[in-house]
Amino acid sequence: MSVVVPTKNVERTMDRCLRSIAGQSWEATELVVIDNFSDDRTFEIAQQYADIAVQAGPERSAQRNLGIEKATGDYILWIDADMVLTPHVLEDAVLAAERTGSTAVFIPEETVGEGFLTACRTLERKCYVGEEMIEAPRLIRRDFFTEHGGFVLTVAGQEDADLRMRLLRSGARMTHIDATILHDEGRLTFGDVMRKRYYYGQSLPAYNDAQPGAIRAQGVATVKAYARGLPTLAGDPIHAVALGGLRVAEAVAYALGAAKATRAR
Numbered sequence: 001m002s003v004v005v006p007t008k009n010v011e012r013t014m015d016r017c018l019r020s021i022a023g024q025s026w027e028a029t030e031l032v033v034i035d036n037f038s039d040d041r042t043f044e045i046a047q048q049y050a051d052i053a054v055q056a057g058p059e060r061s062a063q064r065n066l067g068i069e070k071a072t073g074d075y076i077l078w079i080d081a082d083m084v085l086t087p088h089v090l091e092d093a094v095l096a097a098e099r100t101g102s103t104a105v106f107i108p109e110e111t112v113g114e115g116f117l118t119a120c121r122t123l124e125r126k127c128y129v130g131e132e133m134i135e136a137p138r139l140i141r142r143d144f145f146t147e148h149g150g151f152v153l154t155v156a157g158q159e160d161a162d163l164r165m166r167l168l169r170s171g172a173r174m175t176h177i178d179a180t181i182l183h184d185e186g187r188l189t190f191g192d193v194m195r196k197r198y199y200y201g202q203s204l205p206a207y208n209d210a211q212p213g214a215i216r217a218q219g220v221a222t223v224k225a226y227a228r229g230l231p232t233l234a235g236d237p238i239h240a241v242a243l244g245g246l247r248v249a250e251a252v253a254y255a256l257g258a259a260k261a262t263r264a265r
Helices: 011-022 042-049 060-070 089-100 116-127 142-148 159-170 190-201 204-210 214-228 230-234 237-264
Strands: 002-007 030-035 052-055 075-078 083-085 104-106 109-114 137-141 174-176 181-187
Touching (some): 002 042, 002 060, 011 083, 030 042, 042 052, 060 159, 075 089, 089 104, 089 174, 116 181, 116 214, 116 230, 116 237, 137 142, 142 159, 159 204, 159 214, 190 237, 204 237, 214 230, 230 237
Parallel strands (some): 002 030, 002 075, 030 052, 104 174, 109 181
Antiparallel strands (some): 075 137, 104 137
């Protein structure tokens, strides 16, 4: 199998990410890193670990697609450089796919980092475990990419969701594992979160065109996830209340970004 990691100026998390891949219990792993011309030590670190390390842009989706093209594995696992695999992720994912005949495998994420907003995000992520309209299917058979294409280039931020919707609408069999991916968010700030959501919002009209009804379906799934997660939220009321406010602010930032993109059409 092959692991594809797109990078750009991520030396803070890069070494830990790649070491977690090298230390997997599943040893038959090819590591492919596509770096978008970083100006820190990211590419230098990549060359220490990767079987294939090249520099190319211009965006995360294009980098992932190039990585898939260069990879030789029957399975492709795609992660970002701020993620860390717990030791048995690859083994559990491949064996689950083989055992069930699945095209894709959902791998739950656990948010880690520092600060109040990061703790809110950690709480939020706990509510999403097992929700197929929210979680990402990260291990995918190469055949699916060959037949259905790679990550779309017309959206930024929803490319993961677009892939998930194409898998769901194709009728592909998918399964879940319990082994987790740690997502190192660092120390989130309100400004950083809003800027990212505003940027991602500018791709929402294109995503809606490509996947009609998906935004509403994901919204409904999110509400249901919070309803199921009420005991978890109730156990941390301060962060839960703050999370509610954060989600409202994020929705506004998304809407403003989408409005800008709509006016520009």
